[in-house]
Amino acid sequence: MSENKKKYKGTYFISSISLTSAIVEYGISSIFILSLLYVLHFSTPLASQTYAYYYGLAYLLPILIGYLSDKYLSKSRALTIGFVVMILSQLFLSFSTSLYQPSNIEYNSYFFSIQNISYALGLFFLAVGAGFTNLSITHIINSINDKETSVHAFSLYYPILNLGVMLGAILMSVIIGEENYYMYKWTFLLFAIILIIGLIVFHLLKNKYLVDNKGKLMKDEHSKNSILEESNKLLGKISSKSILEIKNLNLKERLVLFNSSLGKIEKDRLTVFLIFLLIIIFYRIAYSQTSVSMVFFIDIFVERNLYNYEVPVQLFFMLNPLFILILSPILMKFNNMINERKIEFGFIERTIVALLIIVLCFAMLSALGYYLDIDGTDKISIIWIPIVEFMVAISELLFSIAGYSLVGDLAPEKYYSLFFGLFLATRSISMYLSGKLSILFPTDGNPTFHMNIPINGLMNYFLIIVTMTLIAVIILYSLRKMLRRKMHLDKLIQ
Template sequence: MEVSNQKIADKHPQGVPYLFLTEMWERLSYYGMRALLILYLVSELHFSDEDAAQVYAVYTALVYLTPILGGYLADRYLGYKAAIYLGSSLMLLGHLSLAFPELPFFYLGLGLLIFGNGFFKPNMSTVFGKLYRNKPELRDSGFTIFYMGINLGGLIGPIICGSLGEGKNWHYGFGAAGIGMAIGMIVFYFGSRKLPASLWERTAFVENIQSGEASLQPVDTHIKERIALIGILSFFSIFFWMAFEQVGSSMNLFALRHTDRNLLGVEVPASFFQSINPLFILIFGPIVAYLWSKLAERGKNPDPILKFVMSLFLLGFGFLVMVFASWEVASGLKAGVLFLFAAYFWNTMSELFLSPVGLSFVSKTAPSRYAGMLMGIWFLSTAAGHYLAGYLFGWAGKFSDLSHFFLFFVGTSWGAAALLFGLWFFLRKWLWKLN
């Protein structure tokens, strides 16, 4: 009987599949649209690289900035379910707006997607984290599974939307993203009805019932340390995202302009290469999740700071590969696809060591009455990284040799890794208090 109970205890919460599938369909729509965005701007609207970079930078930054507002409103007023429904509806309208060819509909669609994502993204992550309140030991592996849902959508989206957008009509691709969002809303409607009502309660409301005026209690030193740890890791995640998000801009155009994409006499659409990263996530995600679980059983699971250090170190290797690929281009040749596969491999391993770990850490460490807002802070750092990624992409054309552009990200990644590792010796005592 003890073995049977232990097996039951080791299982993930029953709500995981519903939230997994909802996130998968929403990410299918997002990554399908993102795979087309920079290509549409430069190929169809004939934006210069610099102007396209500004649109891309502002859009991807605001997509991750609005979660601060969405998380706060969900915490204090809307509740998580209402916020997720509101965000889904706005994003659906945004994708459908992009399906119209007129430029005003294009900008309207981007705006709706920005605000919709602000309500959807932080609250889905917060609700998923709440599933593990009674199973904290499974939280890291649980968020890696959740992350696989994100990347399953990221794998399918560019293939579907890219085939239609690049191959048929750009607006067919944007419309297909809207259909994916609609399916996600249907999945969430039926799945959310099977989850406990307590999962959707506003954090502030629950605390006031349990502890009176909880929001008026002073913030003690331990809470300040927890908030500071979230802030520090959020800051260093900026270095990750400003490099990693070259995937949608400079690396996307590198695939379009400088990569030999012929396969058996057929030219593969550039947008398809956006699916390499999520494909690797699906392959290696379970392995990394298993690794964390096994290391946790032996008491050797690296703490989140060390995982971030390893992530930034691996990220540098990915851009070192792009330096080598740029040397091929400088010699007058087109780079082979293996360069992009190798770069995406290292970037994927880096992502698995940081992004799901960061989501898990914030949901676990944030004081409950600030949960949604601090998840928004995590996405604020992501917004900063995405803006810098787009802004820096605009400078790529100013380099006579692309290898110098990609070498910059090798330096920032390894430099940030070294600095964070140095800080770890001072911060690890705060981490010990969390256990």
């Protein structure tokens, strides 16, 4: 083993374990909408609403799970709980889909049945399990790497994660194929087996491979203090008050103390950060449409016959991670090139370009929608979908790099976790709003309404996303000079 591989042995090991959970988590996301539409027989608006509720919860839960894990659980125990809960989720989902019966009935509201209750429990356990698993994996990667190696460690982890995303979509397509909904039960059982294998491998080999970049076995302890005690310690470090005095403060007084602990530069950067959170929500609402309304679009309006083979809808979900895997090293070389030439291409420029690519992407879909009949008799060529996914992948890479670098550059050392938690929490809000927006997706001749504007075609629907994203571009571009000034880039440690 080379010296570099030895240095990142622990990172390679935990990333390979994360591969199993990624296959399951993202494999399910590739057929999430399809299972709601054709197994549970939900209407399009009800499926969109369910998407909103589930992903809103799924991205909010890690905040609570993170607190619980820090207080009560070691990192490996948190990962074990995550895997076990995810395995239970697969059993519930398998049981629910085993009750599948073909039907032309469409349900417009929730109702109690064994199938629906089992499916809901499966989704809840999946959200909880994925929260534990993802947090513990990133926590482990952070703990076995220092500041010098953490960036490279995550650059190793990210492609492996996307490989799992791609494999999950391929597995769903190979096993299920097109419209074989009775096969879902076997897929969920396979996913349970994959998780069991990942958990067994983790426990058998963790004491050998889960080492830090210096070859020492990972420390696997947890904080013995409560959240309130940790808060008191933090406030004690940043103020002249003793912890005993802080314990007697009420919430309002604690907030005043928190505010007084921030200097002018930190307050300016906090302003930039909060504005950027708003931009994130705009971006994520648009980006998330690729996993909800685009499913409706591909299913209804895309000609998927390719040399007498009907391409399954879920197979399209492998395109985004595939393009990310291909584009990641190219983007790294691009970053090195602009750094060497000292070209200004910071988070503001990256974000504006990422947003404009999304605008162009949905403007193209809107133009295509103009030529499509709303009853679905006309279909577009399959070639348009890889073009859309390629554009989305470029946008996502630019935006993710901008987001993570923003948190790293602007977050005060003492509040890094708080800032990063807020950054991740925006996904919950945006995924929820994305699902709510997709309720308006037109699938028949009946118009839907948004702010009293009739949406009776695909062009109108996609123009909403174009308009919304353009507003974000205008806000960011208009404020760019003020934001750059309040970032105090000259004060950042290089």
